[in-house]
Amino acid sequence: MSKHAATGVVSKKIVLDEFPEAIQKQIKDFHESLVSLKGHLQPLVENFEELEEKAATPLEKAQLNYTTAFALNSLFWMYLITQGENPQEHEIKREIDRLKAAGVRMKEVADRDTKAANPGAAAPGPTSRVDANAAKRFVKSALWEPGNKTSNRGGHGHGSFAKRTKFA
Numbered sequence: 001m002s003k004h005a006a007t008g009v010v011s012k013k014i015v016l017d018e019f020p021e022a023i024q025k026q027i028k029d030f031h032e033s034l035v036s037l038k039g040h041l042q043p044l045v046e047n048f049e050e051l052e053e054k055a056a057t058p059l060e061k062a063q064l065n066y067t068t069a070f071a072l073n074s075l076f077w078m079y080l081i082t083q084g085e086n087p088q089e090h091e092i093k094r095e096i097d098r099l100k101a102a103g104v105r106m107k108e109v110a111d112r113d114t115k116a117a118n119p120g121a122a123a124p125g126p127t128s129r130v131d132a133n134a135a136k137r138f139v140k141s142a143l144w145e146p147g148n149k150t151s152n153r154g155g156h157g158h159g160s161f162a163k164r165t166k167f168a
Contacts, residue, residue, distance in 0.1 A: 063106065066103055
């Protein structure tokens with residue numbers, strides 16, 4: 001066993017011979033992924049305070065904190081799976097749901113700020129709303145009702161339009 005000076009975490013060197021041959025490649029790939037992940041996360045861990053200071057606006061700070069919290073909770077979710085626990089039944093599920101809701105609110109604030117900064121820019125996504133009552137009236141007036149000698153189109157009879165004159 002060795003102790004990492006930077007993290008204080010005790011680790012055991014993986015000996016693939018301890019595992020059945022059928023899963024040795026999967027374990028080796030998983031270990032390589034963890035080493036790669038550690039390499040990607042190390043700059044964030046070492047420079048988090050500096051990154052937080054560089055965030056100019058409160059929204060940027062919130063986005064940095066949100067991303068970090070979501071990443072850590074996701075890693076813990078994966079850890080629970082490796083320990084044979086069901087993360088759906090763990091407190092982490094509620095925490096991730098809370099983070100997702102916060103992410104939605106943060107996106108709404110970001111969209112609102114973008115719209116305020118660029119009033120002429122088109123808003124992302126559909127912004128039109130259908131007036132259901134007006135749509136019902138429109139459809140009802142356009143339909144011909146059986147037994148009614150005139151349609152709802154102005155009394156020209158059975159849904160036909162006014163008599164057309166053919167010019168030669």
